[in-house]
Amino acid sequence: PQKPGATRTTAEWQQTDSAHYLHPFTDSAALARKGARIITRADDIYIWDSEGQKILDAMSGLWCVNVGYGRQELIEAATRQLQTLPFYNSFFNTATPPAIELAELLAEITPPQFQHVFFGGSGSESNDTVVRLVRRYWDLQGQPERKVIISRKNAYHGSTMAGASLGGMSEMHQQGGLPIPDIVHIEQPFWFALGRDERSERLSREEFGRRAASWLEDKIQEIGPGRVAAFIGEPVQGAGGVIVPPSTYWPEIQRICDRHGILLVSDEVITGFGRTGQWFGCETMGTKPDLMTFAKGVTSGYIPLGGVMVGERVAKALANGGEFAHGYTYSGHPVACAVAVANIRLIQREGLVERVREDTGPYLAQRYAELAGHSLVGEAQTCGLMGALQLVRDKTSGAPFPAELAVGMMCRAHCFREGLIMRAVGDRMIIAPPLSMTRAQMDEMLALIRRCLDLTL
Ligand code: PLP
Secondary structure: OOOOOOOOOHHHHHHHHHHHOOOOOOOHHHHHHHOOOOEEEEEEOEEEEOOOOEEEEOOHHHHOOOOOEOOHHHHHHHHHHHHHOOOOOOOOOOOOHHHHHHHHHHHHHOOOOEEEEEEEOOHHHHHHHHHHHHHHHHHHOOOOOOOEEEEEOOOOOOOOHHHHHHOOOHHHHHOOOOOOOOEEEEOOOOHHHHOEOOOOOEOOHHHHHHHHHHHHHHHHHHHOHHHEEEEEEOOOEOOOOOEOOOOOHHHHHHHHHHHHOOEEEEEOOOOOOOOOOOOOHHHHHOOOOOEEEEOHHHOOOOOOOEEEEEEHHHHHHHHOOOOOOOOOOOOOOHHHHHHHHHHHHHHHHHOHHHHHHHHHHHHHHHHHHHHOOOOOEEEEEEEOOEEEEEEOOEOOOOEOOOHHHOHHHHHHHHHHHHOEEOEEEOOEEEEOOOOOOOHHHHHHHHHHHHHHHHHHO
């Protein structure tokens, strides 16, 4: 009998795939040689490929399927809305009930400074919107010379021209002449890689956190405080390798932004909707951002949606500023908003944020502390349900493997064969499993991770 979704054989899918489909962030020639793995269905925390292999998805798709796969409430919300009103826009003085309902719900669950939301279709669009909003704000304040947005190396803020410019991925900057003007980058708060002093001795994490924040102050002084518009950061850098910053970092960043009147932007595309054990990562890190972008977890990835929470300070300026000449056809798409409302209600009903904060998050931290003893692991970090294992050649000194060995990719290949999706960022192995994951499923995931580390040795 045919497997679900298997209307063609795997070889046929692969052949057609490489003939016609340009994949994101993929070397097409390499993919054509190997053939894509064809994912045909999913349930709970598992996905299945076209050969019928079951795989534990420890990345929640791309950091998004927070409530797990196969949730009927979300499917029904989409179906109902598709039948009632599949599309209408919110340009030109119109709105739809699901978009209004979602705006109200977001105002309720986000920190109190956020009473307004601007919708887009993705994280990238949301961060593009931030660039427009920040510059609009300073124009309205009569300070148009405040244009510079400071971000961090190795940050990921999306793939559009502004998103990739805000991001600090050098490969992306090399393709297409990025960044666009007036976006600059400072070093990331990556203690394991950068936390040494002039004598190459390890700083304490706390000391390093303050030092990493001081790089923002240095950059502001270099540019001139009167030219700096905003600072943007992910509370925990995700695609850069789940870099959990020292506890001293964000409070100091907040102080620096306050001192210079600079807008603070929190990119919560990954850290939003419970990932870190609070509804939003800024709450975990103790900051009070002026703008906050979200996407992914807002719908658990069932349908595309993103947006920007606009804090009181910017909202007030916009309210008296006339038309903000910006928007997307799918801003506030009614089907996406209906799914988001159902998704947030489900997170609330099942207490998933509390579960991460009080149960599964601490449990993952404890189990990762055990994994830190593995001979390949130089550092193990978690924050809520995000985790990173830094693979090293020498555990004592923390010396890395030679890059050409591609040990991270080796480990990832073992995971793939053993039925586990884990991502490799260089030699840093990262996870972000569904927030619905139980302790028993976590044990299953951790046994697989340990087996794959052993196989990589
Ligand atoms: N911001 C962060 C922190 C992300 O991790 C991502 C995607 O991974 C984005 C923005 C871009 O989101 P999208 O891929 O929905 O455009």
